[in-house]
Amino acid sequence: MKIAKYSMGIGDRFGQQGEAQLSAILAAKKLGVDVTPVWNKSFREHSIIHTEPADTRTAADAAVQAVGWHGPYFVDADHVSLKIIDPFIPVSDFFTLDVADLINVRADPAKIEAFVDRNAPFVGALAVPGIEGALPTTRDLLWHFGEKYLHAIEEARRIYRHVVTQKGHRNFITEISMDETDEPQRPVELFFILAAIAQLEIPVQTIAPKFIGRFNKGIDYAGDVEQFAREFEQHLAIVQFATKELSLSANLKLSVHSGSDKFSIYGPIRKAMLKYDAGLHIKTAGTTWLEELIGLALAGGDGLEIAKKIYRGAFERYDELAAPYASVIDIDHHLLPSPAAVDNWDGGRYADTLRHDRCNHLYNSNVRQLLHIGYKVAAEMGDRYLKALKKYNKVVAANVADNILRHLQPLFIGD
Numbered sequence: 488m489k490i491a492k493y494s495m496g497i498g499d500r501f502g503q504q505g506e507a508q509l510s511a512i513l514a515a516k517k518l519g520v521d522v523t524p525v526w527n528k529s530f531r532e533h534s535i536i537h538t539e540p541a542d543t544r545t546a547a548d549a550a551v552q553a554v555g556w557h558g559p560y561f562v563d564a565d566h567v568s569l570k571i572i573d574p575f576i577p578v579s580d581f582f583t584l585d586v587a588d589l590i591n592v593r594a595d596p597a598k599i600e601a602f603v604d605r606n607a608p609f610v611g612a613l614a615v616p617g618i619e620g621a622l623p624t625t626r627d628l629l630w631h632f633g634e635k636y637l638h639a640i641e642e643a644r645r646i647y648r649h650v651v652t653q654k655g656h657r658n659f660i661t662e663i664s665m666d667e668t669d670e671p672q673r674p675v676e677l678f679f680i681l682a683a684i685a686q687l688e689i690p691v692q693t694i695a696p697k698f699i700g701r702f703n704k705g706i707d708y709a710g711d712v713e714q715f716a717r718e719f720e721q722h723l724a725i726v727q728f729a730t731k732e733l734s735l736s737a738n739l740k741l742s743v744h745s746g747s748d749k750f751s752i753y754g755p756i757r758k759a760m761l762k763y764d765a766g767l768h769i770k771t772a773g774t775t776w777l778e779e780l781i782g783l784a785l786a787g788g789d790g791l792e793i794a795k796k797i798y799r800g801a802f803e804r805y806d807e808l809a810a811p812y813a814s815v816i817d818i819d820h821h822l823l824p825s826p827a828a829v830d831n832w833d834g835g836r837y838a839d840t841l842r843h844d845r846c847n848h849l850y851n852s853n854v855r856q857l858l859h860i861g862y863k864v865a866a867e868m869g870d871r872y873l874k875a876l877k878k879y880n881k882v883v884a885a886n887v888a889d890n891i892l893r894h895l896q897p898l899f900i901g902d
């Protein structure tokens with residue numbers, strides 16, 4: 488099983504928007520670009536909403552049937568470790584093995600020694616086509632990378648093998664993610680991470696490093712765009728070089744866990760992809776859920792009431808809702824309107840405040856992040872929320888599809 492050159496990770500917290508999401512992918516196809524949809528939902532999301540991994544599979548299959556999608560698609564066991572993986576295994580065919588927590592946990596020194604010896608041919612200067620000047624590599628540096636990453640990659644192999652025992656070889660896509668950590672992985676580190684992965688024989692097809700800058704949930708990139716662009720290009724050069732030098736899958740590509748809406752870096756990503764003729768997996772997160780809220784607000788009536796109630800709930804329960812997301816949100820409390828103020832808004836005002844449109848002076852990234860983490864409040868409404876989604880499906884689906892296209896266009900289609 489191989490993942491195609493371009494793929495997009497789409498989240499659908501409540502499992503209602505698969506058709507709308509696919510309609511955007513079909514629209515991209517009409518414009519000449521094939522993008523493989525991959526539905527991703529993490530253990531964290533499942534436990535907050537009280538759904539099971541099997542529900543993601545059911546929703547994905549149903550959407551594919553309903554739309555008549557004939558292309559490939561996948562269901563991603565997103566950010567899994569050995570502890571939580573089991574319910575994902577029968578229903579997933581894409582596994583994001585998350586070993587970020589094990590970075591800096593030291594492996595057995597004998598294994599680090601072996602890693603250093605094995606990579607001794609790269610000591611000196613690593614001349615990577617596309618990167619100006621050779622990258623200096625010493626035995627000490629290799630030892631340092633071994634100490635930092637080897638244990639994490641050994642764990643990735645354990646998880647991979649665990650999946651193999653149940654699904655067999657070649658029946659799923661393997662991704663390794665290291666993005667949920669504070670410190671970015673620089674291009675030369677990525678090379679030796681890939682070396683360890685190749686040497687431990689994990690057939691990884693997508694790799695998700697932590698890139699420089701902040702990837703907060705649902706809002707734009709925060710950081711130095713030029714530095715990101717430079718390093719992203721170098722990462723692509725490393726992936727291309729590593730694919731040739733090491734025995735890695737020929738279709739290996741970067742996976743960007745974007746947290747959605749990183750519009751300011753999509754241009755540089757596309758430019759670099761074209762330069763290296765590289766593929767990309769772009770993973771988005773809760774954008775679809777926010778579009779549900781925008782659609783409900785615009786629908787008015789009970790829809791708007793629900794949207795306001797969710798804002799109030801999220802505002803009042805901030806600490807509880809923010810705790811699992813602390814490292815990926817930056818909310819300025821002083822810039823959040825009071826729930827009483829929001830209660831007086833019409834649907835247009837609610838939508839303009841929430842929709843990620845920097846040209847609209849009402850757009851408020853604090854409100855957007857707060858609502859992003861507020862899906863627990865909607866989940867607790869149960870049927871009332873789900874019924875409203877069905878009742879106002881037309882306006883909700885239009886917003887969901889538009890939003891997915893807003894990501895596809897700058898990345899895969901171009902201006």
Ligand SMILES: [Zn+2]
Pocket residue numbers: 566664666667695744
């Ligand atoms: Zn991630």
